[in-house]
Amino acid sequence: MTATAAVGRPAAVRPAKARRNRENRNRSLLGLLAWLCGLVFFLPFAWMVLTSLHSESSAATNPPSLGASLTLQGYREFFGATTGVSPWPPLINSLTASIGSTVLVLLLAIPAAYALSIKPVRKWTDVMFFFLSTKMLPVVAGLLPLYLIAKYAGMLDDIWLLVILYTSMNLPIAVWMMRSFLAEVPKEIMEAAAIDGAGLLVTLRRIVAPVAAPGIAATALIAFIFSWNELLYAEVLTGVVAGTAPVFLTSFVTSQGLFLAKVCAAAVCISLPVLIAGFAAQDKLVQGLSLGAVK
Structure with a gap:
């Protein structure tokens, strides 16, 4: 009976370990998805802040120039x-x-x-x-x-x-x-x-x-x-x-x-x-x- 339990224990541990790995993987995917959603909602505001620090000529370019010089003229x-x-x-x-x-x-x-x-x-x-x-x-x-x-x-x-x-x-x-x-x-x-x-x-x-x-x-x-x-x-x-x-x-x-x-x-x-x-x-x-x- 003891030998049977010793032999059977690894078989019972493997599904539990696989389940924990699957839960950790799902949790990581959900965390990554949450970060992506947060970035999607944050990017327009970040783009608005960056545009506010550009001159009018740089802000009006299409596509906008990311490397343009920064200025506080808009805030002034x-x-x-x-x-x-x-x-x-x-x-x-x-x-x-x-x-x-x-x-x-x-x-x-x-x-x-x-x-x-x-x-x-x-x-x-x-x-x-x-x-x-x-x-x-x-x-x-x-x-x-x-x-x-x-x-x-x-x-x-x-x-x-x-x-x-x-x-x-x-x-x-x-x-x-x-x-x-x-x-x-x-x-x-x-x-x-x-x-x-x-x-x-x-x-x-x-x-x-x-x-x-x-x-x-x-x-x-x-x-x-x-x-x-x-x-x-x-x-x-x-x-x-x-x-x-x-x-x-x-x-x-x-x-x-x-x-x-x-x-x-x-x-x-x-x-x-x-x-x-x-x-x-x-x-x-x-x-x-x-x-x-x-x-």
């Missing part, structure tokens, strides 16, 4: 060194609209998601469908009514109009995301808080918010990105006072032509706040977006 023109036009008012307007609307979205989405997940209301699926249905209307279809409302309300070219619009634009997505995150909060914690006499605000602030922090960070980052990148509302409903960074970016496309190096320099500078926010919250973003994906 973006910051108004030669034109005298400062980009800071549009950037501040974008920060005001994006941060203000993101804060309002979280203040409204977290209680709504709490009511739809932890303390579910009656027919909560109908409520979720109503939130989703508000995103089915094309943005351009509601542009004329919004313009007329803003005109008669005296809010044209007002940054607070964009705060309200961006809040309404991002709120349905935030409610859907926060509901999935809050559904993962253990019910036992909520019951213990109720036994201790914690009210709704205390429960949300001291129990729900720390547990769902990754989801809140992911929701806030997505709402901030959507608000920062929005162009159509800002282009139509604002002017000189409340113009945002994307609107300022379109001003570089003039009747004289497309100055590619200057446009790329402006695009890099305007993209930096979103990139910095994403990099700073990348661990929370990944954790939040994957919350509940694996049971």
